[in-house]
Amino acid sequence: MFKKKIKRTNFISKYDTQEKTIDEVFEKAKKSSDFSSLSPIESNNRLQISFYKTLINIDLFHQSLLPSLMEKIESINKLDDIKRFIPIEGIKISSDGKEVEKSLHEGYVVIQLSEYKQDCVLISLENSRFGKRETNETENEFSVIGPKTGFIEDLSTNLHLLRSELVTSDLIFEEFVVGTRSQTKVVVSYLDGITNPEYVKTVRQRISNLDIDVLFDNTQLEQMISDHTTTPFPLYITTERVDRAVYALIQGHVALISDKSCYVVTGPSNLMDFFSSPEDYYLPWIVASFFKLIRIIGMLFSVFSTPFYVAILTFHFEVVPKDLLGPIVYSRANVPFPPAIEVLFLELTIEFLREAGARLPTKIGQTLGIVGGIVIGQATVEAALTSNILLIIVALSALSSFTTPIYKMSNAVRILRYPFILLAALYGGFGIYIGIILLITHLMRLKSLGNPYMIPLFPYRKGGIINSFSRPPFLFLKKRPSFLRPLTQKMYEPTINRDPEEGLNSE
Incomplete structure (x- = not known):
């Protein structure tokens, strides 16, 4: 036995x-x-x-x-x-x-x-139903598995949700008033004994130095306290999910909660944080790691697919395989525009459809997106304004941009395509190479609450690389990221060491 x-x-x-x-x-x-x-x-x-x-x-x-x-x-x-x-x-x-x-x-x-x-x-006098309403389900960060509770536009409710999840006196709320006319309450939240005091001090100082009439939303506050204002990349995680905010706090982040805002801002953040989803921790680590890689590949495909199309058809026909050269020539035989104009036309069409669908009522917007995409796509191919191969590439590129869990990073990915398309049209593959160097240089200069934005890739941290590109088993998640410089490194201790034959009972 x-x-x-x-x-x-x-x-x-x-x-x-x-x-x-x-x-x-x-x-x-x-x-x-x-x-x-x-x-x-x-x-x-x-x-x-x-x-x-x-x-x-x-x-x-x-x-x-x-x-x-x-x-x-x-x-x-x-x-x-x-x-x-x-x-x-x-x-x-x-x-x-x-x-x-x-x-x-x-x-x-x-x-x-x-x-x-x-x-x-x-x-x-516990108010067990306080904040637990059907209307506070997450809308923009939906997940199939895991809790659906989200923040709402009420500061007391949001603080209650955080305090209910983290049952400890180490959870500290510090209240500030921002806006000379709105007098908006803003709360800085962190875990005493875990979060590095330097981050808390930096946030305190930046909020105290603000001089603004009205603070409408927490996303405005995020931009005002940002380390860099001339970048399309978000430097802080903006989330409406309670579980994501709680996980950020126990990692050693600082959270900002403001009245009349359903979003909580957490930082410092790095680039790879924007490709992690809370659902990753509710799925088996192998499945979650696969999905995380899909998101990263999707981001790269979304940025570089159409620029490579322009560069290859404008300067580098020799790299196209012979079997593929025939279909490409046939699809572009009657197209009067150069590849760059053709790509920009389709990309802008997708943006028009996306913006129109987002601004219209839900049912009308969904119908417009589906019907408009099909009708316009079919019509442009039949009118020889674009090739059907490019139509497929642009559609896949648009789908790939939606794989990013954070909406603000998705917007940054959408914008990045256009300078790369222009560089590819002017200089071909060399232009894309120049764009990549400029992009990496820009990312290396960014900081979030004084922390390098590219960490753990640069400066290189061996322990954080695995977490950046995959979701390791919980056995390897027992310590907080060292690059956050938490006061307490250990997050939890694995409670059991399983025997390979555990659970098998034989007489």
């Missing part, structure tokens, strides 16, 4: 293992702007009420708990009296700092009497 050989190792952070007093718990919690500690005037400072505003049902607090306390304030002499007077279930008394901290993060209100400072009354 085969026996299971399982070695279990529990990894718990130093902060979670040490004993905590009530005062230490409150001192840590006060670093977050969503933590509130108040003393009603009627209590003459005898009563101290503490809670996270983003985790409790604030209506229940004002309509039920607070009036009941004020009505019986003179009769409260000990903590047990609160349990008798408050018409709410789930009330308990504790002096354990760790239990108090856990209860705070579960949506409890903590009440203290000045005579019993080391004992607390814990009253559950």
